[in-house]
Amino acid sequence: MLDLSALWAAIKRRKAWIVVPTLAALGLSFLAVNVVTPRYTGEARLLLESRSGFYALPGQSAPDTSGQFDAEAVQSQVQVIMSRDLAREAIKRIGLVGNPEFDSGAGALGALRKVAVMIGLGTHPADRSPEERVLEKYFDRLLVYPVARSRIVAIEFTSQDRALAAKAANVIAETYLEFQEAAKQDNARSASAWLSTTIEPLRKRVAEADARVETFRAKHGLFAGPNNTSITSQQLADLSTQLSAARSQQAEAQAKAGLIRDAIKRGRTFEIPDVANNELVRRLIEQRVTLRAQIAAESRSLLPGHPRIKELNAQLGDLEGQLRAAAERAVRTLENEAKIAGQRVESFQAALDGQKKSVASANDNEVQLRALELDARTLREQLEQYMQRYREAAARDTLNGAPADARIISRAVEPTDPSFPKKLPIVLVSTLATFLIALATIVTRELLNGQARPLPPTPQGPRWVSVGEEDEEGRRPEGPAPERPRRDAVAGLLTHAGRLGQIRLDPEKPEAVLVALSERTDEPPPGLAPLALVLDAGGEGAAGPRDLAEALSQRCRCILLDLARDDDHGEPGFSELLAGEALFSDIIMRQAGSRLHSIGPGRAGREAVFAAPDLVDVALEALCETYDWVLVAAASNDEGAMLEPVARRAQGGLVMSGQAGNGHALEAGYRLSELVKGPVSLVLDAERAPAMARMPRVEEEPAEA
Structure with a gap:
């Protein structure tokens, strides 16, 4: 570790x-x-934006440029700024040709360079044009990049001359703007040249189309009248109007004549306005009134048979006959007007039918005329569009008529601090x-x-030191190792065929405990941690399995599976894990201030754990894959059949003895040696164990050995 x-x-x-x-x-x-030599960097910044809308012709709406400069368009403009054509023009304007910093052909060639040119390992600077010689260094010192999440392009140029660095950045930005303007002017010039060659033939075609329209109209008489209607259609409308008026007059005259005849029959002739308003009828009525007045005056003095009375009555009868005759003449006049109106209706109807035939025949010609007019109108609109575009292109071809779609928002100034080296x-x-x-x-x-393993062999043999034989500074004396005693003759103990030994438990020296325990344990399978079965036979006041596990946990990851007791205060433990009622994370406990992980037997007790040997084996394997050391504590008086599931997996056995003369511990050690395959050791308290019972062990070699 x-x-x-x-x-x-x-x-x-x-x-x-x-x-x-x-x-x-x-x-x-x-x-x-x-x-x-320090280098300085000048930086200029450009804003990409469409500026054509501000220079549009009067009445022309600006185009929609919202999506003109997306991410791909900005990257394209960056590549334009880094193009070779723009670089050549910028090199001329900056004056980099002949500058020793950029031009490899400036000055005399060195001796090594001449030799390299002579043997073909290099090219002579005179073999390339001045701009080509400068291009490589130019691109090395130029950095063009878009500012994140914007349409701003930064141009950086690095040089040993701070004034040259600022000048180069500004010149490159200005050259880019001029290239943009020149490209737009070239487009406008090309458009105007093409339009000028296209407009004249198109104008001739428009004239020919108009001539065809007029010729066809004159040939078929399709002249337009008021309200843009043809003459035939207008004549048809006029005849229809006159026919309607004649029919109205006929009907009106017939109706008046009928009314007058009915009035004459009923004796109401004078109630008709056309009869009453007649001048002759009015005079006759006046004479009748006068004559009736005379008859009334003469009747006062003359009898009805008097000749004067008879004369007056005769005159009155004559007046009545004249009135009836005048009414009859009015009726006949109206009837004659009705007949005349009827003849007019017939003539208008005949003319209308003929005009309808003329209009029907003229519609086909109008269809052809409209087709010719449509062709002429299309050509005329196309000519007007070309003329408008030609005027726009000619206007943009003038100076500053087509500004670049970018502008300088930050000019480079002479830097004060070098950009390299920092x-x-x-x-x-x-x-x-x-x-x-x-x-x-x-x-x-x-x-x-x-x-290497803790027991590295050396040419002189391993160096041995007894546990606890350190000097005051904590160093162990080193020297040639004494002859290693046999494990079956340690401290005068009957070691049961050499498999029983001793280990001192000193909590203040966990390294020594770990080394001694490693020596007294067989090698575990690859990928698994060593597992030791611990029997508690120390007695009252002696160190127990938890003390040993606490010492190991100070130097490695150690877990204690405590199966030596049944009382677990009702907390879940190993029995709940085997029953599938809990996970490892639910049963692994750690006390505050301690690095030791521990697992209790659980609510079902230790007998329930030992009753499922197959599940115990699987759970122990999982613990050995996770930790560096696994200690399983059991009671010293447990039967071998109960301990068999743990003993067959253990690489060693430990018995907590407390002191060397503990007979119960020796008996437990003998019995444990029959269950486990690895060595069995008595774990003695460091304070109680006598000096002669110290177990010799191998000390780890220093790293430099």
């Missing part, structure tokens, strides 16, 4: 291997950042990296050297 104290001691012993490289890196990095970060990073590499090297070496 990893010993942090030993690792820290090894680091302190080899501190020179850490301090010296760290100081050297500090000095070299400090010297390097002060010797290297002195403080470089010094700190190099120093810290060297320190970490040196430290990691030493730690790795210690870990690799410490992967």
